[in-house]
Amino acid sequence: MAVGTGILRVPKEAKKGEIVRVQMVITHPMTPPRKDPQTGQTIPAYHLTKLDLFFNDKLVSTVNMGAGVSANPFMALTLKVEESGIVKIVYEDNKGGKWERTAEIKVS
Amino acid sequence: MRKKVVLGVFTVGALVGGILSTKAFAQTDRELTPEEEMRLVQEFNRMLAEGVNPGEIWYEVGKAAIKKYNLDKCDLGLGPGVFKGAAAQLPRYFADAGKVMDLETRVGWCLQKYAGMTQEQVLKFVRECWGKTGNCVSEYDGIIMYLTMESNGHKINVNLKDPHVKKMFEIGKQIYYARLGPWDFNCATCHAGTKEVRIRATRLWSADRPGEAGQAVSIFPKYLVRWGLPMTMHYRYAECIRQMRWPEFIPHSDLGVALSTYLYGLANGTEIKAPGIGR
Amino acid sequence: MKKGLILTGLFVLVAGVVQAQQKKVQPKKEQAVKQEEVMQVLKSGLSSDPRFAWKIKQDEAQRICSQYPSREEMPASAVQKVIQLSQAEIKYPQWGIYMGDWKEGKKLVDSPRGGRYASYGFSDEPTDKGGNCYACHLIEKGQPGGTMGPNLYQYGKRWGITKENLNSPETIEKIKAVYNIVYNSWSAFPCSSMPRFGYHGVFSPEDVANIVAFLLHPDSPVNK
Amino acid sequence: MDRRKFLILSVAAVVGLTMVPTFRPAFGATKLEEEIQKRLGVQLSQIKESADIKLTAPTIAESGANVPITVEATIPVDKVEKLYIFVDKNPVPWIADVSFTPMNGQVYFSTRIKMGETSNVRAILKLKDGSYVMATKEVKVTAGGCG
Numbered sequence: 001m002a003v004g005t006g007i008l009r010v011p012k013e014a015k016k017g018e019i020v021r022v023q024m025v026i027t028h029p030m031t032p033p034r035k036d037p038q039t040g041q042t043i044p045a046y047h048l049t050k051l052d053l054f055f056n057d058k059l060v061s062t063v064n065m066g067a068g069v070s071a072n073p074f075m076a077l078t079l080k081v082e083e084s085g086i087v088k089i090v091y092e093d094n095k096g097g098k099w100e101r102t103a104e105i106k107v108s
Numbered sequence: 109m110r111k112k113v114v115l116g117v118f119t120v121g122a123l124v125g126g127i128l129s130t131k132a133f134a135q136t137d138r139e140l141t142p143e144e145e146m147r148l149v150q151e152f153n154r155m156l157a158e159g160v161n162p163g164e165i166w167y168e169v170g171k172a173a174i175k176k177y178n179l180d181k182c183d184l185g186l187g188p189g190v191f192k193g194a195a196a197q198l199p200r201y202f203a204d205a206g207k208v209m210d211l212e213t214r215v216g217w218c219l220q221k222y223a224g225m226t227q228e229q230v231l232k233f234v235r236e237c238w239g240k241t242g243n244c245v246s247e248y249d250g251i252i253m254y255l256t257m258e259s260n261g262h263k264i265n266v267n268l269k270d271p272h273v274k275k276m277f278e279i280g281k282q283i284y285y286a287r288l289g290p291w292d293f294n295c296a297t298c299h300a301g302t303k304e305v306r307i308r309a310t311r312l313w314s315a316d317r318p319g320e321a322g323q324a325v326s327i328f329p330k331y332l333v334r335w336g337l338p339m340t341m342h343y344r345y346a347e348c349i350r351q352m353r354w355p356e357f358i359p360h361s362d363l364g365v366a367l368s369t370y371l372y373g374l375a376n377g378t379e380i381k382a383p384g385i386g387r
Numbered sequence: 388m389k390k391g392l393i394l395t396g397l398f399v400l401v402a403g404v405v406q407a408q409q410k411k412v413q414p415k416k417e418q419a420v421k422q423e424e425v426m427q428v429l430k431s432g433l434s435s436d437p438r439f440a441w442k443i444k445q446d447e448a449q450r451i452c453s454q455y456p457s458r459e460e461m462p463a464s465a466v467q468k469v470i471q472l473s474q475a476e477i478k479y480p481q482w483g484i485y486m487g488d489w490k491e492g493k494k495l496v497d498s499p500r501g502g503r504y505a506s507y508g509f510s511d512e513p514t515d516k517g518g519n520c521y522a523c524h525l526i527e528k529g530q531p532g533g534t535m536g537p538n539l540y541q542y543g544k545r546w547g548i549t550k551e552n553l554n555s556p557e558t559i560e561k562i563k564a565v566y567n568i569v570y571n572s573w574s575a576f577p578c579s580s581m582p583r584f585g586y587h588g589v590f591s592p593e594d595v596a597n598i599v600a601f602l603l604h605p606d607s608p609v610n611k
Numbered sequence: 612m613d614r615r616k617f618l619i620l621s622v623a624a625v626v627g628l629t630m631v632p633t634f635r636p637a638f639g640a641t642k643l644e645e646e647i648q649k650r651l652g653v654q655l656s657q658i659k660e661s662a663d664i665k666l667t668a669p670t671i672a673e674s675g676a677n678v679p680i681t682v683e684a685t686i687p688v689d690k691v692e693k694l695y696i697f698v699d700k701n702p703v704p705w706i707a708d709v710s711f712t713p714m715n716g717q718v719y720f721s722t723r724i725k726m727g728e729t730s731n732v733r734a735i736l737k738l739k740d741g742s743y744v745m746a747t748k749e750v751k752v753t754a755g756g757c758g
Contacts, residue, residue, distance in 0.1 A: 025162045
């Protein structure tokens, strides 16, 4: 499975004005630059750099990160929902990988 | 060592203009007892278990792999392709194979039968991520994760009334206590006894403390944060046996089945909650 | 007399271990399966590489210990037998008991990987010589350690070993008592969880002497 | 590769490769102070600790590979611009920063971070009025397992 797969988890339903938790896990090695023990060559860093959280295409939060975040990162943020809509996360790494995932919330 | 830490804190504290309040000092200065530390490590594990478990990613991997390898024909004891709750009643006796099998051994059997793999190919498939860290994702781990998670919420129910199963349980129990190898270990060295102990910082579960065997096995496959992958039960056996300085463990062997029968037998009645998460 | 005192001391010191192992376990039911069958299943799951054959030859003491979940359930005859077997095979350094080099001992105590193959697809070469002692013991203050074995903080101090009495005959006796435990723990505590390091050749007699020095020597960080 | 070696090497890599040696020149700042100066444009000594921001982290971590942390604040989210997370003794002390909008409803962020050794974790909030508040928690990183 490829790097960059993820789980985006939000409650399926919420009340208007409720603050809900948006949780996510993304597969990524999140490695800092390091030296290959055999060849002595430097293996470049490979990690996520940025994640944007959108709700109905409006930017809610941006997370910038380095290799200090654990492998297969978990993150959680909150979102105040006033209407039904689509939660979207867009994330990219330092090698040009870019992915997105969506989830739906019904607000009553 | 301690002195250094305190000194280090002091230096940093002095340098940043005394921002480090006395709170930081108090924390470093007070010696915690091993028991207090054990509680705090348990607290760490509870915090780790909050939120989404990265191990859940393997569920989708497994779902795809089951199609790819024709495992929807696989009968885990409730009929071909019936997976809901199936893992909870394993190990059990399978007439078609003529022996008791646990989940992983049965999946190996099915891989040979329905995916055309040889035994060697199966073993290679099983061990794809063994000893690896980083971003190793194996389809086998996915399959075991998927099949176990399909039993989430079901209670472990090993049929110890079946004489085949009962016999395997007894063999497993004796293996559990067999002192062997150049370091004289058995499973019970670490995982028995009523006294709560730890190995380095890790609290050890015990077969002699009620409920702990259940808590231990019901969360496998368990996502290990230090390797970034889920550890299946047979990988767990292999790791323990490696640490015991015995020869290398062969997955899907009767040894694995005997240990599973004993441990899941002890765990009867515990709800499956996969994946767990730990160090 | 002196010996008696020392022995008493030994038992006071290690009473913790005995207590730690007083697990209350249900008496075992009569064995429904044959021992050979158990061993056959066990060996079916371990690499059959002939280079490892020696690792799964169960010796008599191991066989006795395997029958009892804990020492408290062992009949006196079994306890005696294990002690006797274990005492009989203790070997001492060529020049007899002496206070070894604690700095060398520390290296063996610290190293975690003795006798363990490094990873899967392994070789039989032990990756390191060492006892992985911190896994089970707290030894030096400030070093994280396990609690399976007794706490060894200031072990030498507790034995009353000082710079002044370092070469006294009493001290030599104490060194010997500790040497015996490290070399073959079962000689003092039959079926203890602690590996019989000297017996299995994990450590040479000289290695054991160095480890004992690390535990007992007044200059060792253990006794600071 | 041997697993332990791998761990040691990756720690070594984390510690050694990505940063200058740890010695501190007489007039220079710590890596942490430099990093805070660079990213926030203020000196660490000017940032006050405050009870308005709460940082939850374990007192002891059984593994430095994955330390769960959660930051919450009682300060209304519309007054907040950005959250920064630092680990004092990591080779790269900066872990992440998070920008908030009123749509978040509150200041809340939870993640898992790497820690090379026992150290303070810091959560610093930059408010829209240009001021900063901070919460600090020491996490003791220890070793688990059979080694």
